Amino acid sequence: MHKTLWISFALKNTYRVNTILYSLKQIPGLKHLLPDTMYQEPVLKILANILSVIWEILSAFLGKFLYLLLMVFGVGMLYNTADPGRLFLHILFFLTVIGAFANTYMFNPSKDKYYAMILMRMNAREYTLVNYGYAIGKVVIGFLPFSLLLGIRSGVPVWICLLIPFFIAGAKLMVAAYTLWDYERRGTPGNENQLGKLGWILLFLLLAAAYAPPAAGWMLPKGLVVGGMLITIAAGGISIWKILTFREYREMYRQLLNQQRNEQETASQVVREQNRKVISADAGITSNRKGFEYLNELFMKRHQKILWRPSKRIAAVCLCIVIGLLILIWFLPEVKKDVNDVLLVYLPYFSFLMYLMNRGTGFTQALFMNCDHSLLTYPCYKKPACILKLFRIRLREIIKVNLLPAGVIGLGLAVLLYASGGTENPVNYAVLVVSILCMSIFFSVHYLTMYYLLQPFNAETELKSGTYRIVSSGTYLVCYLLMKVRMSILLFGGMTIVFCVVYSAIACVLVYRLAPKTFRIRR
Template structure:
């Protein structure tokens, strides 16, 4: 068993080192200095492998912190404002999501990656030894990564107890998965209808009752020593069953097939680009008429045809944003008319929380989806030709697309501004419309900024491959940094006037920098990978 774990870890170590080298080679400027021989150099590879393992281990804490923070702590803070029972609310959410939903949809014996195939089929590792060693290792890591955040959210003692119980529950559910497979020859995690229903019901059970101040009262018994002993005994019996289980080979035959791996890879690719794929049979005849753009030339002509033909696809997100904005506006106006005493709070929000629109407009930007659509439906074919990658062609194409992308983002921004005006009128303070004119300008400027940002990143990095995959660490890194920066900016306190002026100036400066970088770098980076 220990030898199997060691071999599995060595394989993962080498695979991690290779992945790390691959990502480094994809970083502009730095990547060119990394030779192909790094894949075979033992010392360099070991060093990079160690760095990758350390980063993966530390990233485990971040992932658990994000899960606890976003899914449990933040909702609990909001839902316990009136009652003040933060820990009880957080426990109720954690119990349903982590003690029930998580173990059912995520089992060690039905993983969703290629690792079992590589180890059992390619490396000829014994299926039973592999699955058991993987289960134990995964649970140890989970205990290490979960404990700090659980101790912070609850208390050192309660957090430790809950994490311990969480691991025990996981062992019990692993037994249930194997028992069901043994009796019915089916894995629970593969029952799509059951899992889909559970994914909908469990979050509803976790959050909705708390909106109505319904507390199930898990805290009354979850910390009881008798419950801990009971879970411990059940987990011991579960582990006894798992260690004696004889059908691991049958499980490996189901999941460790080449067709299964290829199907999963295809599914990932399809999911990534499904939202920008268009059914050509549904394109209207008038959209195929290119004679209406006879007065245009070059890339203006190309983009006029493209945006006309795919207008329905490209404008889908904008339509959803507009519809959502109108619904929110109707609800807000209804609230103001129902509770006139609270209208001052709405007006103060628009006046004093102007910086929060950075985060809002970041999420509402449709440019990244448009870039994906342009690659999938146009650039993936044209990038095979040298003329399309020349500096002047790229820059001309970029400017032509930028104008159209800005329009797609400005329209929802204008609707949002109109919605704010209607809410202010309903609040009985039309004078505030003039005071917030700078806010309207900043919302439009932010729409322009994110249009420029995403399109420039697409041209400078071009993260998509010919196989319709995203394999650019720099692209993911920039998106993560942008998310964090936008979130942090949303907490800045400033007047609407100063905020708006700052946003407009920054947008203009950013546009100049983006145009310069696209002109300088895109001829080297805007290519098919």
């Protein structure tokens, strides 16, 4: 038993140390400083080992402390109640039931279990019992100081605070024993990461039960909670017997871990598979064009599902909203002024909306997965003239797809502005429409340019470019922050138009200069 514990610790530690070292190497800048041989550098290893030990201690205490502090104690402070102790126990009780089946340790198919029991062929029963015992021990010891600290502060009697860690452990033991029994009966192992519909409904009901009734002043009576805790502790004690005598750990984990393993292997293929699925199998799709136009037309037609269809739907929804607002103005003239005021200063808000509506990311992803990923391996496709010709065609297409909803929104806003009382300066109408259209064109150009200049995918169709990630999140951030900006149509619209025109011009020049070099499959 001692040896099993020691080996599984060493294994988990090695795994963790290497993960730390690997993550260090992923940080741009450090990447080139750290040598390939870093996994054998004693200094780095010691450093990573120290981090690993700190992590082990933190995971035993900090997580539990934060959980009690934020989920139970902290939330409890938001309620206006005369009996915070009762509230503390109420919330804790329901959350513990959730934790009992959603955080079991035993039925979490983690990688260290796979390595130990499947790859290294350790004795499954011994490994499980030792590690499960350790995990439950961590629960009791980790919770004890904080249940005392926070419980007493909430006014829970000390003896109940002392029961809390054992109650949490007991609940976990009970669920574990039940799940093992269920495995004997049905032959399918429980998996805490796949709760199923019923599990999720139960989880949300319990969550609601924990937080909703106290808002209405209703809480479980203390006596009931304490009774429940005592019964759970007793049942947990009995459950230990089941856990100790269960004989089929090996078979159970073989099933559980292999099922997980298969999913991990396919995870990288999921995106590719999704993109394959959107290709329309409609045999009626044809094209009368030639060359690259032929390729493009077939691509657009066979990818209706992710390009034109959502674009048309968004346009239809926007049209309905505009008409709805017009009717509202018609019947309730008093809202006119509000609508008018909003329209005149909320233009920046629409940049985020246009960001969300843009089909650019889906378009470039499908372009790579279903088209360029393969065609870029053919030499004739890599000729600069071909790359640029296709870029022009694609830019035209993605602008068209995005312009439909943008047009509806732009014109809709102008009509709403007019209907809600108009504006003194008629230039506002034009600026409103043109700036919305410009935003739409900007995003189209932006995504396609990023795709051509950074080509972020490798041959296995994984996203590999850090720069691409940074630019994408930067775009999101800027658009999100723009929501907070309040500016007049004329000022913001004018700036938008100038920015979009200048950006698009620069982007196209860059693509023409650089794309023949940058647009290739990453190795």
